[in-house]
Amino acid sequence: MFARGIRGATTVEHNEEQEILSATSELLHAIIAANDCRPEDISYVFITVTQDLTATFPARAIRTMSGWELVPLMCALEVPVENSLPKCIRLMVQVNTTKSQSEINHIYLKAAQALRPDIVNLTNPQ
Template identity: 70%
Template structure:
């Protein structure tokens, strides 16, 4: 078994608590479903947001999900690069798995598909 990183990102339209929390749940659920993982498999989740999203901590949404209470979570702010994608939430999920790196399915939703069109679903 190895520790693998699973990347994901999603955008929101507004800097408001509910859209940020909902988008975080949507993204994490897609990552978990696509990769067949459970909270018990997760080592930790690193969450970043762009500087224009300051209405809430995305980790709040994950902590309310059943079975996720003990998963270590950390939020941070993305590096403010000029011209970068705005209103974006990114996840780096560290998971114990038997899958190879090539078998890991990274998830990019909404406007975040522009970050990695090669990994985004059509």
């Protein structure tokens, strides 16, 4: 088993609680489906948001998912880099897996696909 990081990002249209929670849940579900993970395989999930997302903690979406109650979660603000992608939620999921680094599927949804166009078509399930 190896500890591997799985990256993911998505965006929302509005700084609204339900939209942030739904987008976070959608992103995590896509990550775990693409990488065949279970909550017991996860060491932690680190979540960041851009400074324009203040309506809720995105970790709330994960905390309410069945089986994820004991997975450590942490939310933080992104570094406010000029001209960065607005209304963006990023996840770093540390998973214990037998997959090699090249077998990990990083997931970028919605406008966040622009963050890593070099890997979007390689790793996102169609």
